[in-house]
Amino acid sequence: MEVFYQSPATFVLIAANVIASMIAFSNPRFMEQNLFHVGPILQGREWHRIVTSGFLHGGFFHLLINMYVLYGFGRLLEHPNVLGTGGFLIVYGAALLGGSFWSLLENRRKPDYRALGASGATSGIILSVCLFAPFATLILFVIPMPAVVFGVVFIVLSAVLAQRENKVIGHEAHLGGALAGLIATMLVRPDALSIFSEQVAARLGGG
Template sequence: MSITLLIIAITCVTSFLALQNLKMMNELILWPPAVSAGKQYYRLLSYGLIHADFQHLLFNMITLYFFGSEAERFYTRQIGSVGFELFYAGALVASILPSYLKNRENAAYRSLGASGAVSAVLFGFILLHPWSTIIVFVLPLPAIVYAGLYLAYTFYLSKQGTDNINHSAHLWGAAYGVVFAIALDPSLLGSFLNQLANPRF
């Protein structure tokens, strides 16, 4: 079994169990005071194994399924057999860290879901293949166009702050996915710019 499928399986099982068990959900969710005061640092990772509902889980895991294999191959080549696991775990921490630091003393704050890490996987893929096609519902879009629309929409919603979605994690996850890949292989930036200059639909 690939690491991508293993992550999906673990996340699905943990999410399903937590949705049926409030105590388990509360023990895994990112609750900043539990990290800052209780030293429960595992929550900076475990929050990504649980989801608010089935739709939330389904969207994240479908995205991870379609784009994770390419990321897994890249990070295995760059870092070795545990490359993708290290990248994914780092993405979970990096995407939530700004939200955690902002809400360190906020006992009312909670965050959960793998969206930040999934954004890192997706934007790493877009860096590698900017002109590949991404299907958004039924609309085919070039990956780089989707990236621009996604970032603009997510940034707008993060400023509005009118829903319960952690858009900040999506943005930081996307940034992490791009920066981490370029840090490992700086030639990716030149390759990306060259691909942008030579569109292939």
């Protein structure tokens, strides 16, 4: 229980994702009414989809990956010395909304476009962690690299891949979530950029 009390928001968000996804797995109507679908959002004004789609997943593996990321990075950000519970929730929420709105902007002329998943929000918390621990080792496509390099590569790759046609991964949501997460982190912790800069300067200076 001590672990829960140290990171309550992380565990509540994991539970919400798991419960909503499990319901959707066995209830196609629930899934259809809550996933990200451009046509109903813009034409039917079903704005709830912008949020609810961030708690649904396409399968158990999709859910597992996002919850693994949320568990690992969420607990780091929710620590009182980093963002705290309130700050973490603000960053997570901003990343979720940022990913959805960016995806809506990119696909506004594609009424049939559909998407789902927490990866917009989890992209934001990964990039947020990069500000506080730029030289922590993260892995991208089985390649280990410093978090600061990971962040740059992730944003560039997401921006490039979002322009591809017939994509099966919502890279635009990753990009929007990552950028929103970074901005929200700097609003919640105005010294975050200084923390990042000092660590980079110390590493480059051999300190």
